[in-house]
């Protein structure tokens with residue numbers, strides 16, 4: 651018995667030390683740029699789809715009669731900007747019912763835990779992202795080197811490629827586009843105004859994050875195949891409007907100026923999308939030539 655209780659005491663001590671260590675892990679955002687934090691005037695993109703992000707960190711807001719959907723949350727400090735942007739557009743922040751993300755990096759997940767707590771909305775993520783969400787980014791194959799870079803948060807629903815997200819009259823299809831992170835994804839859906847409907851693609855562009863050769867990433871052995879899959883899949887998506895995780899990726903600031911009149915046509919840019927995908931394909935092909943560093 652003594653042995654057993656001593657064992658329990660040791661175990662309890664280890665557990666409490668571990669929980670102290672976990673609690674002590676402070677969230678530290680690795681780097682932010684002026685473009686990421688600069689406030690930006692929210693606007694109506696097309697039908698019931700709005701831009702509510704910062705100057706570069708794209709966050710999208712989709713309204714329905716049964717509540718609203720927010721995609722991406724920027725940095726931790728973006729929470730107030732996003733809330734203000736939603737209210738500026740005339741909507742209630744607390745009517746946000748579903749939270750989504752295009753990728754579990756701190757520049758899209760920073761305010762997720764806080765917004766989830768404030769609104770009580772359901773967070774739905776690509777199943778391959780669940781682990782990185784729970785560790786606040788520290789288990790990410792590349793950005794994990796920075797430790798906990800956003801507040802850990804638990805998903806309410808895990809999504810698989812091709813799954814549908816339903817709310818009110820809206821139906822979003824999640825497209826699994828791994829590589830940038832293991833569970834990066836894009837969303838495809840239709841919005842309507844009084845003139846017509848638009849098929850919208852919010853794309854997570856598969857840019858390369860790591861400096862290492864793909865063969866030198868033991869925590870993500872499928873990385874090369876995942877990028878190849880994603881690049882190929884993205885060449886075959888048809889859409890009317892193209893948007894992305896960063897404003898700079900789809901050249902928002904060339905297409906729209908604050909105060910511009912409603913103009914969904916500004917975001918029809920098949921050529922821009924095709925060029926961006928070919929450019930990423932080129933970067934991938936070059937990356938595949940990189941050899942692991944000799945130790």
Ligand SMILES: [Zn+2]
Pocket residue numbers: 753755830
């Ligand atoms: Zn990223």
